[in-house]
Amino acid sequence: MSSERISWFPVLERDQLSDEARALFDQMEERMGFVPNVFRALAWRGDRMLKWYAHYQSVMEPTPGLGRAEREMIAVVVSMQNQCLYCLTTHGFALRAILKDPVQGDRITLDYRKAGLSEKHMAMLDFAVKLTLDPVTVTEDDIDELRALGFSDEDCWDIVEVTAMFNFTNRLMSGAGVLPNPEFHGMAR
16 A cells, blocks of 8 residues: 555544445455545545445446446546546546547547547537536536437436536545545556
């Protein structure tokens, strides 16, 4: 584990964690080889971390109309608008891994407008940017545009909810000074 400070708030040792949090840490370590700093940073508010993670898992669950790649695209595009280093780094990795294309993953992360995306994906991401930067201007016409491109009402709701989840999480990570694990920078390249 790095000795770099990962948060401006308390970071608990494993023996200070609840059984549920310790089990989650064990699961993450087994799957990834390390515990992502988001969990280490949020664990001092253990019940809230577990509720946040349950909601995150639910929102990121793929559906036929909005797969894992689309959800990660929204995550990185929202995170770029908010300049959230933690989420850009971690979800940039996730998108590269899902796409199995590090160049395309990085292009979407850094400037999706230059990534050669479909009209449908561009509309989805343009909407996520609008909801992130100027939510008061969002109207039903915006949802109708997504519907016209083939997104169902459930898909549109999920686009809204994933966008909102990452705006929330970006602010948590930025407001707590959470740094990404160094491992994420080189993954899926």
